[in-house]
Amino acid sequence: MKFRSITFDLDGTLLDTVADLAEACRLMLAELEAPPRSEAEIRRFVGRGMVVLVERCLTWTTPPDAALLARGIAAFQRHYATVNGRLAQFFPGVREGLAAWQATGLPLAVVTNKPAAFTGPLLERTGIAHYFSAVVSGDTTPHRKPHPAPLLHACAALGVDPAANLHIGDSKHDIETARNAGCAVYCVPYGYNEGEPLRAADCDALVADLGVALRLAHSA
Template sequence: MQFTSVTFDLDGTLVDSLPDLSAACQRMLQELGLPSRSLDEIGRFVGEGMAVLVERCLTFAAPPDAALLARGIAAFRHHYALTNGTLTRCYPGVEEALQAWQATGIAMAVVTNKPEAFTLQLLEKLALTPFFPVVVGGDTTPQRKPHPAPLLHACAAMERAVAGNLHIGDSRHDIATARNAGCAVYAVPYGYHGDEPLRADECDALVADIATALRLAQLPAR
């Protein structure tokens, strides 16, 4: 089909943000007097939004109580605001691929579970803001992915029908979001999707990277 818009997940799809997320988590844990977490552990915790990341970091023998979780979220917000974009880098070829996507004239947006303020901060630091007139964060709508609301909100903001949208992400939450919204979904095999690799039969296509996704989508340059 001819796609009229494309939505990209951010962390694990366009950028490797794990070093900054890990640094903020470690500083949060240190501030709270709790044991540190490994980079691999934190990588498995990423993908469902800030509150879930913090809760998983604070879950040792048992989940944190409400008071500890609130302290953890506040501490993480403080530390991540200082680290966001410091060590985060685009995956190889992302900038060039986004330029190629943009050259087709297709409407483009970011749809992520990262809070909107942190998303805008990171896009600005990595010089990705010009690619995305529409940005939907994990707190832009009342629900976050895999609920369809963020993706539907992005399509409405782009003034495009969701049926003509292609969503590209790195996790089963991205796949579920697209399925719930009623649009096509391509998945990349890298990123943050837990211990079980994504399979081609779970999505419309498993692509090596977002440049490959563009070739598969067969969008001509303007």
Template sequence: LAGSMAAADDATPPPAEALASFKRHYSVENGRHAALFPGVGEGLDALKALGLPLGVITNKAEAFTLPLLQRSGLYPYFDVIVSGDVLPRPKPDPMPLLWASGRLAVSPVDVLMIGDSVHDFHAGRAAGCHVFLVPYGYNEGRDVR
């Protein structure tokens, strides 16, 4: 039994190697099977047609955020993009929303934060933004309603 356990341990890569392997794989697969939820493209078109400044605030690392937005065709919609690793504190801290609203020259009280997670809700409220949550997307399996 001890011999078979040692063999299993040898098959597990060290954490740094496993993380590097994940990043390589994820950079290739990132967005490959992604599709917009119904109405999102039309909504973005309508908001842009109104001349409203738009931003993305995500906890996803910038190395994955920018390629995902480019591959999905969404990149041109946004005036500011804040990834989870560019500021000292990610969501649910309000820092990313406050920073983005400053870059857009919009007061947080005039911002509508559209999100899909509890982190989005807490960040938006703490920043003083209006918050609208959609019941789909990434939320670790928790219902945001």
């Protein structure tokens, strides 16, 4: 295999975390006495990190003012810390796929826009933290995806040139991040991508699950 390391997006690629996020948003909005959002709306809002998620929840006609946004972020963080990982589900093939990737002996890492305070607990509560040699969260570097800094940071931590890394994600932001960092990128079609379908033409491959990604990588 030409790849020397593998990086994975988290929300929408490994875990379906919308139920957790929707519950935290529900509690936040209730605390602020704001109108509720549906789980379908939350699914479309996910992808650009916590602050944007909260802002989208609070935006009906115009973006919230700074004070309301700050209150929303604080409330969301408090509620999400409680529900994080409780309702999250693995996407099909993820458990088997991670085990198969680990068996290759290649170093694996997570690169996510989720803040570190939530990333570590989520990986531990779902029992997959041991698969990863490095974890890069949304506040690990000064920039978040789609800036290349998080992915470059992960490659450096794994001791691998970005050109030899394969990134696996679920959104246009993962594709842009990988392109910016000089990595190959495979995408799964079942994630969030802000409600828009992914096209195979936009990435190096559109794969049904992590097992398919591994078989394709062996022939790349």
